[in-house]
Amino acid sequence: MIDIDLAEETLRNANKRMQGIQPDDNERSFILRNPRGAHAVAAGLNAPMDVTIEGHVGFYCAGMNKEAEVTVKGHAGVGLAENMMSGQVRVTGNASESAGATGHGGLLVIEGDTSSRCGISMKGIDIVVGGSVGHMSAFMGQAGCLAVLGDAGPSLGDSIYEARLYVRGKVDSLGADCKEKEMTAHHLDKLGRLLDRAQISANPRDFRRYGSARQLYHFKIDNVGAY
Amino acid sequence: MCGIVGLYAKNPAFRDSLGAHLATMLVEMSDRGPDSAGVALYRPTAKAGTVKLVVYGAQDFDWQALRLGVAKAFDPDVDLDQRGRHAVITATAGLEDLRGWIAEHHPELRLVSAGETIEIFKEKGHPRDVVQHFGLEGLSGSHGLGHTRMATESAVTTEHSHPFSTGRDLCLVHNGSLSNHNRLRARLRKVGVEIKTDNDSEVAAGYLAWRLAEGDSLTEALDRGMRELDGFYTFAIGTKEGFAVLRDPIACKHAVLAETDDWVAMATEYRAIAPLPGADQAEIWEPQPGRIYAWGA
Amino acid sequence: MSQQPKTPRTQPRSSSIYDAYALSEIRRAAATGVYDIRGGGAKRPMPHFDDLLFLGASMSRYPLEGYRETCNTAVTLGDRFAEKPIELKIPITIAGMSFGSLSGQAKEALGRGASAMGTSTTTGDGGMTPEERGHSTQLVYQYLPSRYGMNPDDLRKADAIEVVVGQGAKPGGGGMLLGQKINERVARMRTLPQGIDQRSACRHPDWTGPDDLEIKIHELREITNWQKPIYCKIGASRPYFDTALSIKAGADVVVLDGMQGGTAATQEVFIEHVGIPTLAAIRPAVQALIDADMHRKVQLVVSGGIRNGADVAKCLALGADAVSIGTAALVALGDNDPRWEEEYEALGTKAGCYDDWHEGLDPAGITTQEPELAQRLHPVEAGRRLANLLAVMTLECQTIARANGKSDVRNLEPEDLVALTVEAAAMARVPLAGTDWIPGQGGF
Numbered sequence: 030m031i032d033i034d035l036a037e038e039t040l041r042n043a044n045k046r047m048q049g050i051q052p053d054d055n056e057r058s059f060i061l062r063n064p065r066g067a068h069a070v071a072a073g074l075n076a077p078m079d080v081t082i083e084g085h086v087g088f089y090c091a092g093m094n095k096e097a098e099v100t101v102k103g104h105a106g107v108g109l110a111e112n113m114m115s116g117q118v119r120v121t122g123n124a125s126e127s128a129g130a131t132g133h134g135g136l137l138v139i140e141g142d143t144s145s146r147c148g149i150s151m152k153g154i155d156i157v158v159g160g161s162v163g164h165m166s167a168f169m170g171q172a173g174c175l176a177v178l179g180d181a182g183p184s185l186g187d188s189i190y191e192a193r194l195y196v197r198g199k200v201d202s203l204g205a206d207c208k209e210k211e212m213t214a215h216h217l218d219k220l221g222r223l224l225d226r227a228q229i230s231a232n233p234r235d236f237r238r239y240g241s242a243r244q245l246y247h248f249k250i251d252n253v254g255a256y
Numbered sequence: 257m258c259g260i261v262g263l264y265a266k267n268p269a270f271r272d273s274l275g276a277h278l279a280t281m282l283v284e285m286s287d288r289g290p291d292s293a294g295v296a297l298y299r300p301t302a303k304a305g306t307v308k309l310v311v312y313g314a315q316d317f318d319w320q321a322l323r324l325g326v327a328k329a330f331d332p333d334v335d336l337d338q339r340g341r342h343a344v345i346t347a348t349a350g351l352e353d354l355r356g357w358i359a360e361h362h363p364e365l366r367l368v369s370a371g372e373t374i375e376i377f378k379e380k381g382h383p384r385d386v387v388q389h390f391g392l393e394g395l396s397g398s399h400g401l402g403h404t405r406m407a408t409e410s411a412v413t414t415e416h417s418h419p420f421s422t423g424r425d426l427c428l429v430h431n432g433s434l435s436n437h438n439r440l441r442a443r444l445r446k447v448g449v450e451i452k453t454d455n456d457s458e459v460a461a462g463y464l465a466w467r468l469a470e471g472d473s474l475t476e477a478l479d480r481g482m483r484e485l486d487g488f489y490t491f492a493i494g495t496k497e498g499f500a501v502l503r504d505p506i507a508c509k510h511a512v513l514a515e516t517d518d519w520v521a522m523a524t525e526y527r528a529i530a531p532l533p534g535a536d537q538a539e540i541w542e543p544q545p546g547r548i549y550a551w552g553a
Numbered sequence: 554m555s556q557q558p559k560t561p562r563t564q565p566r567s568s569s570i571y572d573a574y575a576l577s578e579i580r581r582a583a584a585t586g587v588y589d590i591r592g593g594g595a596k597r598p599m600p601h602f603d604d605l606l607f608l609g610a611s612m613s614r615y616p617l618e619g620y621r622e623t624c625n626t627a628v629t630l631g632d633r634f635a636e637k638p639i640e641l642k643i644p645i646t647i648a649g650m651s652f653g654s655l656s657g658q659a660k661e662a663l664g665r666g667a668s669a670m671g672t673s674t675t676t677g678d679g680g681m682t683p684e685e686r687g688h689s690t691q692l693v694y695q696y697l698p699s700r701y702g703m704n705p706d707d708l709r710k711a712d713a714i715e716v717v718v719g720q721g722a723k724p725g726g727g728g729m730l731l732g733q734k735i736n737e738r739v740a741r742m743r744t745l746p747q748g749i750d751q752r753s754a755c756r757h758p759d760w761t762g763p764d765d766l767e768i769k770i771h772e773l774r775e776i777t778n779w780q781k782p783i784y785c786k787i788g789a790s791r792p793y794f795d796t797a798l799s800i801k802a803g804a805d806v807v808v809l810d811g812m813q814g815g816t817a818a819t820q821e822v823f824i825e826h827v828g829i830p831t832l833a834a835i836r837p838a839v840q841a842l843i844d845a846d847m848h849r850k851v852q853l854v855v856s857g858g859i860r861n862g863a864d865v866a867k868c869l870a871l872g873a874d875a876v877s878i879g880t881a882a883l884v885a886l887g888d889n890d891p892r893w894e895e896e897y898e899a900l901g902t903k904a905g906c907y908d909d910w911h912e913g914l915d916p917a918g919i920t921t922q923e924p925e926l927a928q929r930l931h932p933v934e935a936g937r938r939l940a941n942l943l944a945v946m947t948l949e950c951q952t953i954a955r956a957n958g959k960s961d962v963r964n965l966e967p968e969d970l971v972a973l974t975v976e977a978a979a980m981a982r983v984p985l986a987g988t989d990w991i992p993g994q995g996g997f
Contacts, residue, residue, distance in 0.1 A: 045778070065527055065530035065531070066527030066529070066530045067527060068527075068772065069768075069771055069775040072775045072776050073705055073777070084536070087527050088759075092772050092775075093708070093776055095705060095706075104526070106510070107510050107760070107765075108759035111758075114705065122540075123542075125512070126508075126542075127758055127759040130700075130758040131758055131759075133703075133704065133744070146758065149758040150699070150758050152744040153744060163544075164507070168758075171745060172744050188752055190745060190749075191746060245750075245752065246732075246746070248587060259764070287767060288767060289764065290801065291801075406763060406764050406801050431764070432762070488761065488762070508761035509761065509762065509765075
């Protein structure tokens with residue numbers, strides 16, 4: 030276990046150490062202490078490894094994560110795991126705006142709540158939120174899956190493309206071109222597997238599914254109100 | 257574009273170190289606000305019936321002469337506390353009378369704040385230097401707001417720095433960018449609100465002062481402000497009793513709140529809150545868009 | 554029958570504001586109920602570089618001999634923070650244009666031409682293609698609000714990163730690509746369903762404002778080991794403040810794109826009525842650099858209507874470090890060429906006027922994904938044509954520089970220029986020819 034205290038070591042050195050891990054390195058577990066809200070902690074990781082961060086992180090924690098498993102024992106700031114490609118990021122507390130923004134793959138689990146724009150422009154990432162999400166979540170969501178055990182704030186899935194949304198609690202309002210869709214056995218199965226992967230226990234049957242009405246795929250003047 | 261911080265002492269024992277903690281928070285926000293910094297500290301005075309003005313003068317201003325003048329005209333026990341180019345004048349006097357006297361006898365001085373407990377200091381330069389300049393670390397207070405500035409559309413001068421005060425014991429700091437402040441400025445000037453700069457934040461402060469003067473409560477004024485002010489903003493507002501936080505409905509400018517038994521803190525980035533005692537165990541949450549949060553105020 | 558004299562009539566006169574174009578646009582809007590979308594930059598006349606003239610040599614200023622006496626054109630971009638700045642042999646780069654808006658063949662041609670001349674190309678709103686990376690010796694990777702195709706591997710493969718805040722054609726607008734150009738490959742790269750109209754994000758998803766941009770730039774540096782220069786591209790709007798804020802946010806290079814800068818597609822009203830001319834944007838941006846003591850330390854790249862070496866020389870004289878071309882590069886490849894006149898006419902337009910690039914029917918095979926059309930562009934030959942244009946522009950710029958006594962093109966300065974009109978004089982802050990008057994400086 031490689032123990033790095035960010036009160037003693039610079040963030041640059043810590044990130045460099047983790048980014049520099051070699052395929053034949055046996056030691057691939059890191060603990061980072063005292064992040065104290067620093068930004069870009071564990072950003073740009075590029076190989077299988079596991080990183081535990083003790084404390085609250087600032088913006089862009091685990092940004093563009095690839096293959097690594099990052100766990101934040103605390104809260105995370107704006108843009109958690111933004112543009113993640115693969116691997117897993119988990120936060121035991123809450124996450125701020127734009128969690129999982131433009132993520133292409135991998136699994137993001139937030140055990141608490143997120144604020145607005147969770148999964149904005151998501152491009153294949155899977156996001157599971159144990160609590161609630163704020164407004165404009167999954168805005169322009171292109172692909173991937175967002176599952177929310179709590180509630181969703183206003184304008185859920187505004188301007189959504191093909192991302193799939195599952196919400197267990199109440200939805201304040203749906204955004205442009207987002208509508209409730211049927212939950213079939215296929216969806217129940219997929220959601221069940223996602224929750225299992227996320228190690229979050231909930232019954233898929235308690236969720237409702239939302240997605241694109243596909244009315245904005247080609248410009249029609251009668252839709253002008255939605256623009 | 258800036259960093260804003262706020263700190264409110266729930267536990268009276270926390271007041272002594274409020275200035276020191278506010279200073280730490282401010283310096284943490286230097287990266288996003290390197291051009292200038294300002295602080296509004298609320299320091300209840302021991303003597304009842306006193307008023308407090310903070311004025312800003314030239315490097316070589318004769319502060320002793322000013323003190324003697326005020327002593328003679330109003331209160332022989334007047335206290336004048338000089339900090340850098342600012343001076344805090346505490347005296348038993350009518351606020352308007354004292355303000356008028358200073359304006360008449362020392363037009364070269366700029367009035368920075370007025371009220372019963374508020375003290376505003378703001379200066380160009382790196383926040384680290386500004387904090388040192390005012391001796392912020394040694395000051396006590398019941399609550400305070402701070403601001404570090406990265407100037408966007410208006411100049412970097414002391415006048416353009418936050419906090420802006422356009423009413424007694426009232427101040428505002430702002431992170432974001434308003435988009436309709438020019439027409440609003442003209443409207444406010446027409447109803448007699450004095451707005452000195454082209455800064456958008458000053459317009460927000462002036463708007464608030466106007467609504468309060470018209471009899472709105474703080475909540476009513478801010479509610480109306482949400483309808484009339486356009487753009488992106490997180491506001492922190494200081495009043496004699498406490499402070500309030502408001503984010504616009506789109507909420508793109510980040511803000512975080514934290515609370516322990518001893519204090520409530522607000523900052524643009526969590527790392528400004530992290531150094532506070534007990535921060536690790538604090539309850540941490542984000543202000544919801546379009547909702548007014550207030551402590552004491 | 555007696556002949557009555559005909560009553561004389563006045564000359565038929567069209568309205569200057571309800572001219573042929575305005576009338577046709579109103580009719581089109583009435584017929585379709587849809588706003589007009591097109592490509593390119595602002596087309597209507599406005600003050601531009603043609604309104605400026607160089608003074609050249611005279612009794613008090615001596616020229617350099619052509620060819621023999623060197624006139625240096627090399628420039629380094631991004632040495633403020635990056636370990637590996639961009640070294641250009643010429644002060645002309647190729648501006649960001651996406652694979653998706655352009656064919657793969659066109660992107661390859663741009664890479665070949667630019668590399669032959671020792672300069673860089675830039676990706677666009679669709680991500681980096683392997684061909685592009687393969688054919689460009691120096692590639693700038695755009696970081697846009699949409700983040701289509703964004704990934705850390707390409708970020709690390711790039712030579713520089715350009716954070717796009719906006720572009721000249723539409724400051725405040727996002728990317729636009731219509732269904733007819735979203736073929737299977739484009740759809741895959743952008744993670745979109747094939748054949749649908751791509752909607753655009755105009756703001757970045759995870760930051761707003763220069764104070765947050767600073768944190769984002771820091772993240773990008775952490776991910777790329779602080780090696781690569783980070784550019785910040787802005788559409789000409791409030792150039793003084795935008796440049797000052799880019800510097801404060803930590804940019805290594807500022808790219809400023811005037812309203813004549815082209816786009817693949819956006820609303821016609823956006824192109825023609827939002828943003829300011831390139832000529833008006835340069836001096837304020839340079840002033841911001843000077844005021845921050847960053848001129849030549851944070852480099853300025855100017856784009857938007859750069860057509861020839863004279864335009865290049867004028868940008869440099871006004872204080873830019875380099876320029877970027879988009880439209881001119883496409884024309885060099887063969888865009889709007891008269892050889893396709895019949896096909897342009899079939900599309901309802903003419904060679905030199907064709908701008909409905911969003912339809913994906915480009916006869917020149919450049920702004921299309923149709924394989925049959927795209928094949929018309931031969932990347933090797935087209936790359937050579939681009940290299941020729943870059944060479945000519947560079948030689949022209951050197952000619953002008955030498956005539957003004959400069960051994961380095963970046964030693965051209967505003968005092969080498971005069972203006973033909975009051976507007977140009979005011980915008981470029983140079984005197985009206987034959988006078989000492991610079992409108993706006995010193996009181997009036």
